[in-house]
Amino acid sequence: MSKNTYHITTFGCQMNEHDSEKLAGMLLQMGYYESPDKSAADVIIINTCSVREHADERFFGTLGQLKKVKEDNPLKTIAVCGCMMQQPHIVEKLKSKYPWIDIIFGTHNLQEFPKLLSNSLNDRNKTIDVWRENGDIVEGLPAKRKYDFKSFVNIMYGCNNFCSYCIVPYTRGRERSRHPSEIISEIEALVLTGVLEITLLGQNVNSYGNNCDFDMSFSELIYKLNDIQGLERIRFMTSHPKDLSDDLIQAYRDCSKLSKYIHLPIQSGSNRILKKMNRNYTRENYLSIVEKLRIAVPGIAISTDFIVGFPGETEDDFQDTIDLVDSIGFDSAYTFLYSIRKGTPAESFSDQVPEDIKHKRFNRLVEVLNKHSALRNEAYQGKLVQVLVEGPSKNNKMIYAGRTDTNKLVNIRTNKEAIGKIIDVLITETRSFSLFGKAVDSERY
Numbered sequence: 112m113s114k115n116t117y118h119i120t121t122f123g124c125q126m127n128e129h130d131s132e133k134l135a136g137m138l139l140q141m142g143y144y145e146s147p148d149k150s151a152a153d154v155i156i157i158n159t160c161s162v163r164e165h166a167d168e169r170f171f172g173t174l175g176q177l178k179k180v181k182e183d184n185p186l187k188t189i190a191v192c193g194c195m196m197q198q199p200h201i202v203e204k205l206k207s208k209y210p211w212i213d214i215i216f217g218t219h220n221l222q223e224f225p226k227l228l229s230n231s232l233n234d235r236n237k238t239i240d241v242w243r244e245n246g247d248i249v250e251g252l253p254a255k256r257k258y259d260f261k262s263f264v265n266i267m268y269g270c271n272n273f274c275s276y277c278i279v280p281y282t283r284g285r286e287r288s289r290h291p292s293e294i295i296s297e298i299e300a301l302v303l304t305g306v307l308e309i310t311l312l313g314q315n316v317n318s319y320g321n322n323c324d325f326d327m328s329f330s331e332l333i334y335k336l337n338d339i340q341g342l343e344r345i346r347f348m349t350s351h352p353k354d355l356s357d358d359l360i361q362a363y364r365d366c367s368k369l370s371k372y373i374h375l376p377i378q379s380g381s382n383r384i385l386k387k388m389n390r391n392y393t394r395e396n397y398l399s400i401v402e403k404l405r406i407a408v409p410g411i412a413i414s415t416d417f418i419v420g421f422p423g424e425t426e427d428d429f430q431d432t433i434d435l436v437d438s439i440g441f442d443s444a445y446t447f448l449y450s451i452r453k454g455t456p457a458e459s460f461s462d463q464v465p466e467d468i469k470h471k472r473f474n475r476l477v478e479v480l481n482k483h484s485a486l487r488n489e490a491y492q493g494k495l496v497q498v499l500v501e502g503p504s505k506n507n508k509m510i511y512a513g514r515t516d517t518n519k520l521v522n523i524r525t526n527k528e529a530i531g532k533i534i535d536v537l538i539t540e541t542r543s544f545s546l547f548g549k550a551v552d553s554e555r556y
Contacts, residue, residue: 120155130218190215214231214240267286308343328356334365371517372411380434523547536550
């Protein structure tokens, strides 16, 4: 007897990745099994991202490919979900131009998917169920985790910042924090299954606990998690500079399990552009935070985000960004070309930067960032580091890859016995984006 199968394609951030893990968990409970082949699966889900234009393009390209798959087997179920579904104009486009989609649902009713799937299978009618408002946080959803030894854990949902370029507050809703007891219980249960590292997720983790009926800040939550026996590493994504407190910096100093790494998006080095972006901090504020972090935690790794070519960005504004990069020397950065997001304030800005100028600035910024990444990595030459080994390298199955406490990617000649373990590694070679090393306990690993 054949088994019912599913395949999930995920675009976007770690929040989307974790949502897909929950969808997979629900499907497993319904008796489905994962298929590595999208076209062969009985249920095909695409979890979408609305933050970047490139993700939009990939989504519609994938949908186009599925037309023939549906024609060849009309009994397949094709579902689309995620942030793009929270935009009415996207749903209208899907209804009119992509009739082979069976189920459309959004970010606020993920927990409803089993019911939506059952209804679709029973009546074979198109199902559209997108909640415009977020409801109460639903606890206890199952999840099929990608790794046995590390896991994402949501601590909050939504965003209240309304940066002028960003669609997230409109697709994920307002900020809602999970009760600390729910978070702690979930992590304690994960640790009992062998999880060593957790990554706390939120659009702005620094505002965790604001306007809630419980009294706990993000830094206080970190202290609580640091006490969990068996947990080795605590990471978090993402941190907003305007809300990063001195208490959190103190937690870096006090909490041995809090990884010595922070992702701290700045987006631009120009105060004028930061104001237009509605980021609510200045470059001076940001530089002060970095200085405090480096004093409190020598060797802390700092990554960031940049948007190149935001409306009105002049050459002087862009030079402010270059100067800031040279001043800080980031370990790494995600760099994006500005793209108009329908429904955001910046959509109406008249002073859009020409595409050719954006691309030239992008290339210049990446060159400077890569130089600093290489310099930061060079400091690891000959050092002994601890690496959580995740599995075979993507490019060479004879080499295994993992991450240091500072989130550096390390390639190691070891064996599969090291997967899921934190091992001592001597760094023997450095490159711009990765390190190479050898296991100290070579007889075992």
